Amino acid sequence: MKRVSLMAAMLVYVGLSACSHSQIFPQEVMEGVDPNFDFSRWRMLPNQAAGKTIQLGGRIIQSESREGSTTIAVAQLPIVEHPAYGPKDMGKRSDEFAVSYQGKIDSAFLQRGNRIIVVGTTRPAMLVSIDDVPHSLPTVSAKCVHIWMTGGRDIADFPSFGAGYETLEEQTFCASPQ
Amino acid sequence: MRSLRVLVCSALAVTLILMQSSPSMAESTIKNPSPANMRALVAQKADDASVTPQGPSPARELPPGGTAIEDLLLQKGTITMDEWIQIRAEQEYRAADQARRLDSIEEWKYKTELLPMLRDKVNFGLNALQFLYGHIDAHVPEGRSQDSFSIRRSELLFWGKISDVIPRWHALMEFQSINLTNNTPTVGASTPTATTFFRETYLDIRPVQSWAPNLNHFRLGIFRMPFGIFTETSGGLRDVISSPYLTSIGGGGGPGQNAKGTGGAIEFIQERDYFVDVRGKIFNRLEYVAGMMNNNNFQANALVSTTSGLGGANQPKAFYSRVRLFGSDVSFVSFTTIQGESNNAGTLINGRGKGVFDRYAIDFRYTSKIFPGFMVQGEWWQGHDGANATTVGTAANGACQVIALCGGSGAPGMQRRTYYVLAKYLFTDGPLENFEPTFMWEQFDPNTTMSNDLYTRTIVGLTYYFENFPPKIQSKVQINYEFRHHQGLGTGPGTPAFDSRTDPFAQNAVFVQFQVRFM
Numbered sequence: 001m002k003r004v005s006l007m008a009a010m011l012v013y014v015g016l017s018a019c020s021h022s023q024i025f026p027q028e029v030m031e032g033v034d035p036n037f038d039f040s041r042w043r044m045l046p047n048q049a050a051g052k053t054i055q056l057g058g059r060i061i062q063s064e065s066r067e068g069s070t071t072i073a074v075a076q077l078p079i080v081e082h083p084a085y086g087p088k089d090m091g092k093r094s095d096e097f098a099v100s101y102q103g104k105i106d107s108a109f110l111q112r113g114n115r116i117i118v119v120g121t122t123r124p125a126m127l128v129s130i131d132d133v134p135h136s137l138p139t140v141s142a143k144c145v146h147i148w149m150t151g152g153r154d155i156a157d158f159p160s161f162g163a164g165y166e167t168l169e170e171q172t173f174c175a176s177p178q
Numbered sequence: 179m180r181s182l183r184v185l186v187c188s189a190l191a192v193t194l195i196l197m198q199s200s201p202s203m204a205e206s207t208i209k210n211p212s213p214a215n216m217r218a219l220v221a222q223k224a225d226d227a228s229v230t231p232q233g234p235s236p237a238r239e240l241p242p243g244g245t246a247i248e249d250l251l252l253q254k255g256t257i258t259m260d261e262w263i264q265i266r267a268e269q270e271y272r273a274a275d276q277a278r279r280l281d282s283i284e285e286w287k288y289k290t291e292l293l294p295m296l297r298d299k300v301n302f303g304l305n306a307l308q309f310l311y312g313h314i315d316a317h318v319p320e321g322r323s324q325d326s327f328s329i330r331r332s333e334l335l336f337w338g339k340i341s342d343v344i345p346r347w348h349a350l351m352e353f354q355s356i357n358l359t360n361n362t363p364t365v366g367a368s369t370p371t372a373t374t375f376f377r378e379t380y381l382d383i384r385p386v387q388s389w390a391p392n393l394n395h396f397r398l399g400i401f402r403m404p405f406g407i408f409t410e411t412s413g414g415l416r417d418v419i420s421s422p423y424l425t426s427i428g429g430g431g432g433p434g435q436n437a438k439g440t441g442g443a444i445e446f447i448q449e450r451d452y453f454v455d456v457r458g459k460i461f462n463r464l465e466y467v468a469g470m471m472n473n474n475n476f477q478a479n480a481l482v483s484t485t486s487g488l489g490g491a492n493q494p495k496a497f498y499s500r501v502r503l504f505g506s507d508v509s510f511v512s513f514t515t516i517q518g519e520s521n522n523a524g525t526l527i528n529g530r531g532k533g534v535f536d537r538y539a540i541d542f543r544y545t546s547k548i549f550p551g552f553m554v555q556g557e558w559w560q561g562h563d564g565a566n567a568t569t570v571g572t573a574a575n576g577a578c579q580v581i582a583l584c585g586g587s588g589a590p591g592m593q594r595r596t597y598y599v600l601a602k603y604l605f606t607d608g609p610l611e612n613f614e615p616t617f618m619w620e621q622f623d624p625n626t627t628m629s630n631d632l633y634t635r636t637i638v639g640l641t642y643y644f645e646n647f648p649p650k651i652q653s654k655v656q657i658n659y660e661f662r663h664h665q666g667l668g669t670g671p672g673t674p675a676f677d678s679r680t681d682p683f684a685q686n687a688v689f690v691q692f693q694v695r696f697m
Contacts, residue, residue: 083390151650163305163335163350164402164412166649167508
């Protein structure tokens, strides 16, 4: 009986653990994140929500590294739990925002199409040049970013990318405290 | 176009008539060209249907203050009313034309948005196009050369996503796959049977979205089998040119099969097969796959009767499973097993006998984050092949070891073992940027109870990447030198004579391969 209870407890634990995705950012980074943040409204009125702690996901459009800081233009995508945790392309047109990260990120991770989740605070809009056209984009000052090197594909497309098995490289980068 | 002209002319004519018939009005309009009056004047009237054009408003740039230049000129008397009307007519014509063009573009946009390729339903790419030069020191028959040029792979890949429930379909064509494979008859001579132009075709089914990734999907079809690492690595992403011994060794002009089970071609594990399996990942760390396969290689489809469904393709099925534990996102250790029975009659896999068939494997890969660019991986495999193992095309039927009765090699069932270690380092900056030295060492023991039968190989390679954005893009040139050694065919009475000079697996080789991959 004791053994059965132990096994049942283990199964419940496995089930519960399996159903929750692993935490990609440290707990202290996630503190104060607004779960009901309205991206569309912020996109329209970027200067009215400055200083909010938010989490956003998306697809990298363009990036620029300069003097120890990195600016990333991102097309916003919803963050989903299934079929794989992370930003997922729903096939709809998405709005852009900018990520300002104080630190250096390996250029391979900044390739166009890679998936990204950023946690940080909102800032007034900044001018970002995308394909040589200046855009005024609402900006997140990043505390941490997590990047999946999907190269334009969805996270769930891995590991069955191409004609074989491909592990999906991913990494978290956190800005050094100011 | 003609109707538009008629309309423009009509509008001009009506305006002129009106101006002539009521000069006071025209005069007052000219003398008092207030904006309100200006707005009332329309130089041309398009068809009623185009009253509400789509797209942006007509491209008429108004200067600060909202007065157009022609209005000012008219006000100052620089231009006449006729000229003003002409200018306005041209402007309105241009606006109507622009609206029409925008409508056309909208229409095309609607059409192109429905194209399967733009909806991720159909994609295609070049999995690998490889041109190979090889030189092997082994003696060759008259009329042949030790040097060879060949197309190693010419693989086009097609894939797409139908829906969330069918997240992927996949087909890979190997265009250099033109050689017919012999079948393995029960008696008598074999005949060239068939090969398949397609190498991979499968579809994934994800029945419940919320179960993924824990139960990610079911996969049905033919594909690279989830056996260790090398088997599942696409030919376009491999770090060395030759296939590892664990997938293919022996034959090629070397010693043939023998009663000790140490000679002839052996495919210890096949790269592809027909299967149904289930795959998933739990805890984001533990990946699993479990399924059932035909166990008769990628050509097996050619042997199935499409009407009765019966044929030589259906070997006794085998169960397989792999569990992969991730230490990081790109480093792991995994355990694989294959369990079942094999048959020699009708087989399309070299070195299989009749009887119990099993494989056990452990593999690992370490991709360094501390020392970026460095990767090391290895695999260790062991397993039994049934009695009377044969090479494809040699008649065989049964497990008895009397060749006159059962054909085959006459060898008892044996345990085989193989392992390899591969390491590489990619220079990411400096003068050696994009160069990647590679080292691989491997050993294959065709019969673990027999000594003096080991195959060993050391590969020293250098790769230069022209473009390297794996897994999508990889254009490279590779040069590999292989130090090959084959001890012999065993020991004891009845051991066949071994001549290493004609055995390509006992002679060093060099390969140079140029590859393009884009998807």
